[in-house]
Amino acid sequence: MNYRISQRAATLSPSLTLAIDSKAKAMKAAGEDVVGFGAGEPDFDTPQHIKDACAQALADGFTKYTPAAGIPELRQAIADKFQRENGLTYKPSQIIVSCGGKHSCYNVILATCQEGDEVIIPAPYWLSYPEMVKLAGATPVILPTSDQTEFKVSPGQLRAAITPRTRLFVLNSPSNPTGSVYTPDEIKALGDVCVEKGVLIMSDEIYEHLLYDGAVHKSVASFSQAHYDHTIIVHGFAKAWSMTGWRLGFLAAPEPVARAIDAIQSHSTSNPTSFAQKGAVAALTGSQEHLPKWLAEYAKRRTYAWKKLNSIPGISCVNSKGAFYLFPNISKLGLSSTEFCSRLLEQEKVAAVPGIAFGADDYLRISYATSLANIEKGLDRLEKFVKGLAQ
Numbered sequence: 328m329n330y331r332i333s334q335r336a337a338t339l340s341p342s343l344t345l346a347i348d349s350k351a352k353a354m355k356a357a358g359e360d361v362v363g364f365g366a367g368e369p370d371f372d373t374p375q376h377i378k379d380a381c382a383q384a385l386a387d388g389f390t391k392y393t394p395a396a397g398i399p400e401l402r403q404a405i406a407d408k409f410q411r412e413n414g415l416t417y418k419p420s421q422i423i424v425s426c427g428g429k430h431s432c433y434n435v436i437l438a439t440c441q442e443g444d445e446v447i448i449p450a451p452y453w454l455s456y457p458e459m460v461k462l463a464g465a466t467p468v469i470l471p472t473s474d475q476t477e478f479k480v481s482p483g484q485l486r487a488a489i490t491p492r493t494r495l496f497v498l499n500s501p502s503n504p505t506g507s508v509y510t511p512d513e514i515k516a517l518g519d520v521c522v523e524k525g526v527l528i529m530s531d532e533i534y535e536h537l538l539y540d541g542a543v544h545k546s547v548a549s550f551s552q553a554h555y556d557h558t559i560i561v562h563g564f565a566k567a568w569s570m571t572g573w574r575l576g577f578l579a580a581p582e583p584v585a586r587a588i589d590a591i592q593s594h595s596t597s598n599p600t601s602f603a604q605k606g607a608v609a610a611l612t613g614s615q616e617h618l619p620k621w622l623a624e625y626a627k628r629r630t631y632a633w634k635k636l637n638s639i640p641g642i643s644c645v646n647s648k649g650a651f652y653l654f655p656n657i658s659k660l661g662l663s664s665t666e667f668c669s670r671l672l673e674q675e676k677v678a679a680v681p682g683i684a685f686g687a688d689d690y691l692r693i694s695y696a697t698s699l700a701n702i703e704k705g706l707d708r709l710e711k712f713v714k715g716l717a718q
Contacts, residue, residue, distance in 0.1 A: 339458050343684035344692075347668070351678035362705030364693045365678045367503060369569040369651070371621055373606075376613045377568060381606035393601050395593040396585075397424025397577070401604045404611040405577050413546050415555070417579045423588050424607070426599050428533045428563030428576035433459045435529050435559050435578060436495065438587040440465040444494035449480040450686030451654065453503045453531070457686075465494065469686055474645045474656055478505040482516045489520070495527045498547060501534035504685045504692040505654040506647020508538065511545040518547040518554045528558045533576075534650040536567040536618060539626050542648040548579075559584055566650075567618060568610045573603045625651050628695040628702055635706045636693070639713050651696040654682070658689035660716055667691060674715075675708040 347365045354361045384390075396402065402419035409415040425431040432455065440446060442464040448456050449470045457467035470488055472478045485496065498517060500509040509517070521528050528547055535544045548558035563576035580588065598604075629647060636644040636655045644655035657667055664681030668691055671677050682690030695702055 335462055335464070338461055340454075342454060344454060344680050347672070347678050347680055351672070354672075354676065359676055361672075361676045361678060362701050362708065363678045363697065364695075364705055365680050366694060366696065367652075368571040369566065369621065369696050370698065371569045371617070373569050373573070374610075374614070374617045377570070377606045377609045380609035380613075381602050384602035384605035389602050389605060391601060393598040393604065395596075395598050396589045397422070397599060398601075398604050398608075401608050401611075404608050405579070408611050409560075409579055414549055415546065415560075415579070418582075421579055421582055421585045423578050423580070423585055423592065424599050424604065425563075425576040425578065425592065426596050427574040428531070428561060428565060429455060430574075430596065431561040431563065431576040431578040432456070432529065432531065433462070434588045434591055435561060435580070435584070436460055436463045436465070438584055438591055439527055439529075439559075440494050443492060445490060445492045446495045446497060447485065447488050447493060447526075448497045449478075449499075451478055451502075451504050451682065451690065452497070452686050453499060454684045454686075456497050466492075468493070471686070473687075474643070474654070474690075477645055478502065478507040478654070479509060479513060480517070482520050485517055485520050486524070489524050489526060493524070493526050495529055496521050497529050497531065499531040501537060501542075501544065501647075501649025502652075503534065503650055504652050504680070504682075505645075506650045506652045507645075508542040508544070508648035511543060514545055514547050515550050515554075518550055518557070522551075522553045522557050526557070529561060530558055531561050533561065533563045533566055535562070537622065537625065537651060538649045539622070539629060540646075540648055544649075556581055564607055564610055569621075570606070570610065573600075573606065575599055575603055575607050624699075625695065628697075628699050629653070631699060632693060632695050632702050632706060635703075635710075639706075639710045640717070641713055651694055653693045653695065654687075654690050655693065656690055657682075660713060662716070664688050664691050671709065671712050675712045677705045677708045677712070679709075 402422040440463045444465040460467040559580040564570040668681040680692040
């Protein structure tokens with residue numbers, strides 16, 4: 328039998344983050360003492376009141392289909408969140424609830440991009456952005472950045488990359504994988520270029536609540552009506568409420584885009600899980616007292632890891648201002664990021680993600696969404712590995 332695979336599927340690269348996390352978990356299951364820095368998820372449990380709301384929904388028999396775009400109660404709660412926290416006015420009809428932040432991103436790209444279009448993506452990027460663009464038949468245009476600029480693209484870079492074929496600019500702040508956060512002025516300047524050139528912005532704000540050192544998040548949609556009209560915000564419950572396995576994301580978009588995404592979702596996944604949506608309502612409307620505690624713990628881990636990484640000869644690392652990642656530079660060590668991470672896992676039982684997965688081969692991603700004890704042990708092993716390279 329000739330199982331012909333479509334060209335779009337054949338050109339995709341599997342997710343290296345998930346692959347490395349799976350390998351580390353398999354090694355752990357086999358009894359090996361592996362320290363995992365690969366997963367992009369909080370190590371804290373979902374707050375109890377959210378789980379209780381979901382359990383109550385199950386007990387109440389709330390287990391049937393819902394509208395494809397989500398239950399009205401949740402869409403209203405999301406609209407209220409944007410008004411309350413971001414000063415943005417959205418009608419519930421402009422809100423689409425999805426099966427995760429990744430699903431929201433894919434829906435946006437599929438709804439707005441097609442063959443012949445170009446999508447500008449700053450690198451380092453979250454590894455799924457370019458693959459989603461390819462699936463839509465469009466072309467990813469990568470803008471490289473480095474630790475010298477805190478991994479931020481400049482308005483001049485963006486302007487120079489825009490062509491008549493440019494349809495979308497992907498903006499992710501706070502950033503996965505670097506933890507960089509654009510200032511409000513920097514966000515506005517990038518938005519100004521897109522407004523001037525008529526380019527849509529997909530603003531991935533899922534790490535909005537995870538900020539350090541006085542960093543401020545301001546959505547690009549909030550600067551003017553024109554910025555609002557050019558912006559589609561993608562977001563989700565995974566990071567700030569530790570709901571990664573719940574698979575719940577959301578987006579806010581101009582009405583025509585929201586309608587198109589609603590139609591796409593109605594023919595692909597239909598609705599997100601019914602009873603999980605009740606938990607999401609509780610996440611938005613209930614107590615947020617967990618977040619300051621989590622942020623304090625993340626900040627402690629971040630500071631330790633950043634100092635430790637910079638103390639290792641041959642490694643340099645700018646500090647993150649958001650999310651829960653560090654992105655150390657390993658270019659002086661003489662190995663590709665894939666070779667570095669492969670040998671690190673085999674020799675020292677430490678799982679990190681090679682920077683090549685994010686379009687930056689001189690780096691690797693370290694997640695500090697794990698205990699301080701694990702971070703200390705893992706970075707001690709990393710130091711041992713690096714010192715061994717010099718011998």
